[in-house]
Amino acid sequence: MSEAGTGNLAKIQLLASLNADEMESVNKACRWKLYAAGEQIIDQHSESQDVFFVVEGRVRIVNYSLSGREVTFDDLDAGSHFGELAAIDGLPRSASVLALENSLIAALGPEHFGAVLSRHPSIAVKVMRHLAHLVRTATARIMDLSTLGANNRVHADVLRLALLVADDNNTARISPIPVHSDIASRVSTTRETVARVMNDLARKGIVERGKNFLIVKDVARLQDMVDEVRGD
Amino acid sequence: MSEAGTGNLAKIQLLASLNADEMESVNKACRWKLYAAGEQIIDQHSESQDVFFVVEGRVRIVNYSLSGREVTFDDLDAGSHFGELAAIDGLPRSASVLALENSLIAALGPEHFGAVLSRHPSIAVKVMRHLAHLVRTATARIMDLSTLGANNRVHADVLRLALLVADDNNTARISPIPVHSDIASRVSTTRETVARVMNDLARKGIVERGKNFLIVKDVARLQDMVDEVRGD
Incomplete structure (x- = not known):
């Protein structure tokens, strides 16, 4: 982690409605830091109540059980924010956050965040919509x-990834190839189970492994398999 | 369900900061209804976007899987509100809600709810805190x-119930006796598993069944059993 001067908050979705002066004022109130890939940004047991903006890079919201099991909650791209729960209710952090890539992160103290919300009701509404989404x-x-x-x-997670990149021919090329331990952490199972299910999907001709990509060859069939149990 | 004229919103925690005139105005904007025990208040597949206030009674937030499995999210007492997700984001209902007892419910349309939030920033903050809690x-x-x-x-759910009524002597008298299917629905397991675990706790002398109550005879030991796996 290293100090990083200031950056540009213009791409942060939550703050998009601010004018140039207001943006500059939030900009100045932030502490800016560069985190290396793999570095921790929020420790679940820390007492900070800052809100964080992902200016560049990519971060993961994650929790660990007593036995060390990792449970992934979300991966956030540049433009996102996180850490608002503690800023809103003053309670301890609900999860840890780590940088997946080298990331430029701006941290805004809870008192500044509160001031932004009370001065800009439209941002308060955005915060509510985001909490509702969570x-x-x-x-x-x-x-x-x-x-x-x-x-x-596991089927539902592969389908979710496929639908992000599906083409008109009922196929989807997911690249880079999904890491089994990432899928396991997102759907709360073991890496071994993910490997077994992926092999089974390959044997059925639904997916095919490439060098650094996964092709879903029949998105509709995978969708049917998920709908059948989930009822969406 | 029957029309119920108007009631009194004074006990609704979310609205506690309104003065008499403001309360009267919200009161008039609400539609009031009495629901019988067991009656559905929100159908998960309905398109309404009202916010609801529990003026009298008790309601359950619940979801059903395709196979009919019931998953309970929360039981709410008089003074609570629910249904704010759809009012905030305009999306379909995330769960069903049913009356556990005869309940007097006030429904406020999303446009009125939005007006309350924009006129009363302190209520918007309360909504955010409640969403953060969820x-x-x-x-x-x-x-x-x-x-x-x-x-x-199951241990963690019995502990949670015990801590609500624990006395200074390391015991707790939970009354009425918890219904196995309710515990099963709250912790996502089967009624049979709950029955087996409760028998096991009784055999170990940690709980004892009364006529219409359950005594937890060693709250500390149950707490230890939960802490050991959950690490709180």
């Missing part, structure tokens, strides 16, 4: 964990 | 589902 995502994951088998959850 | 609760449940066995989750 509740919905978590609710869907609780339903999946409560009612689907691990194999179904 | 995210934290869901995150903790995802961790439990990802890293604990069903027996550990």
